[in-house]
Amino acid sequence: MRIAVIGAGAxxxxxxxxxxxxxxxxxxxxxxxxxxxxxxxGIVLEENGRERIFHPSAVCDASSLGEMDLVILFTKAxxxxxALSGAASAIGKETYLMTLQNGAGHERxxxxxxxxxxxxxxxxxxxxxxxxxxxxxxxxxxVTNIGKLDGENDPFLERIKSSFDSCGFDVRIHSDIQRLIxxxxxxxxxxxxxxxxxxxxxxxxxxxxxxxxxxxxxxxxIVSVADAMGLSFDEETVVEKVRKTSFSGKGxxxxxxxxxxxxxxxxxxxxxxxxxxxxHELGISVPYQEMAVSLVHALEGRRNS
Numbered sequence: 190m191r192i193a194v195i196g197a198g199a200x201x202x203x204x205x206x207x208x209x210x211x212x213x214x215x216x217x218x219x220x221x222x223x224x225x226x227x228x229x230x231g232i233v234l235e236e237n238g239r240e241r242i243f244h245p246s247a248v249c250d251a252s253s254l255g256e257m258d259l260v261i262l263f264t265k266a267x268x269x270x271x272a273l274s275g276a277a278s279a280i281g282k283e284t285y286l287m288t289l290q291n292g293a294g295h296e297r298x299x300x301x302x303x304x305x306x307x308x309x310x311x312x313x314x315x316x317x318x319x320x321x322x323x324x325x326x327x328x329x330x331x332v333t334n335i336g337k338l339d340g341e342n343d344p345f346l347e348r349i350k351s352s353f354d355s356c357g358f359d360v361r362i363h364s365d366i367q368r369l370i371x372x373x374x375x376x377x378x379x380x381x382x383x384x385x386x387x388x389x390x391x392x393x394x395x396x397x398x399x400x401x402x403x404x405x406x407x408x409x410x411i412v413s414v415a416d417a418m419g420l421s422f423d424e425e426t427v428v429e430k431v432r433k434t435s436f437s438g439k440g441x442x443x444x445x446x447x448x449x450x451x452x453x454x455x456x457x458x459x460x461x462x463x464x465x466x467x468x469h470e471l472g473i474s475v476p477y478q479e480m481a482v483s484l485v486h487a488l489e490g491r492r493n494s
Contacts, residue, residue: 190352193257193279195272197223197247199317200289201263202325206232206243207356214245215257217276221249226323235320236327256281259349262288262299266459269298277302285345289313289333291377291444292459293370294466296338309346310366311335312373315358332359336366368420371411375427376434377445378461379407382481384446385455386488392439395432403477404431410475411464417471449488457485 190212194205197218205216209232216232218224227247234241248254257279264272269290273280280286280302287309288295299308314331333353337343342364350360363369380394383404387393394400405428412424448455461481468475 190348191258193217193251193254193260193276194245194263195251195260195276196263196265196268197227197323198263199319199325200313200315201261202232202319202323203234203315203317203327204261204263204289204358205245206234206241206325207358208353209243209245210356212352212356215251215254216245216247217249217251217254217272217279218247219249219275220322223247223322224249230323233324234327235325251276252278254279257284259285259287262286262290262295264290265454266290266292266295266456267454269295270301273298273302283307285309285349287311287335287349289335290456290459291373292456293367293374293463294459299338305338306341308338309335309349310338310370312369330357330359332361334361334363334366334369336363336369340364340366365420367418368415371415371418371420371422374460374463375408375411375415375422376431378411378464378478378481379404380431380435381443381445382407382457382461382485384443385449385457386481386484388446388450390439391435391441391443393435395435396439401432401435404435406477407461407481410468410473410478414464414468414471414473414475417473418467445485449485454489455485457482461485 192212192214194201195217197216205214208214224247231242231244285307286303289311312334316329317325317327346362353360394404412422415422445455461478464478
């Protein structure tokens with residue numbers, strides 16, 4: 190399969206590197222020095238106590254690639270449109286466009302570059318961190334959940350599963366992929382966003398009664414929106430899941446919290462912002478989610494001023 194992976198950060202490198210073992214893979218990244226290093230030295234993945242080196246192709250300019258079988262978007266959501274615009278020549282009528290990015294609502298951007306029938310959305314439980322350019326620590330493996338945006342069966346999904354699984358991934362195909370995306374959003378748009386606003390570790394949310402009360406109010410709004418979408422969630426079950434996630438993550442930090450700490454823009458618009466956008470569409474009031482979006486953007490502005 191001819192695959193283009195847009196974004197050579199931690200996750201793009203993990204997927205692009207592994208998939209290159211049995212596919213024709215090209216990583217697309219605007220960082221010229223990074224692309225050159227990948228071409229020269231490959232991608233080094235630290236996995237399970239050992240290093241593996243993969244040799245995908247790498248480019249800064251995707252215009253010469255031609256139409257690909259699959260394009261996977263792994264940039265931060267705030268760069269999605271510009272990244273896809275730069276890779277538009279690789280997305281033909283027969284190309285499938287896939288996102289495994291955090292958050293929800295990515296299809297609004299993807300639909301500008303591919304027909305809905307060729308858009309694949311999903312989640313990944315894999316995680317990683319950049320040690321140095323082209324050198325990635327693959328911290329943990331998990332399930333890659335995928336499904337068609339239109340919810341229909343498609344033989345190409347089985348082709349993706351076969352290809353990905355042979356390269357060490359664990360792909361599950363779902364007809365109700367939106368429910369899985371919103372299941373992950375339950376944590377990101379409550380617990381994770383609060384750690385960014387409070388600039389605290391993950392465990393603090395469950396340990397502090399005021400913080401957890403705020404978290405529960407955010408959860409209540411997410412559940413109300415999901416229910417209106419026809420996605421059934423039990424609020425008490427979600428609250429308990431978030432509580433356990435907080436306690437188990439004591440001493441750890443979310444990526445959105447670290448973005449604020451380090452003066453970077455965040456993906457809040459596809460996390461809490463995705464909840465608020467869908468709520469507005471459905472005529473549901475979500476003042477806590479709206480406040481969360483505003484507070485995170487205010488913090489971004491403070492760090493960049």
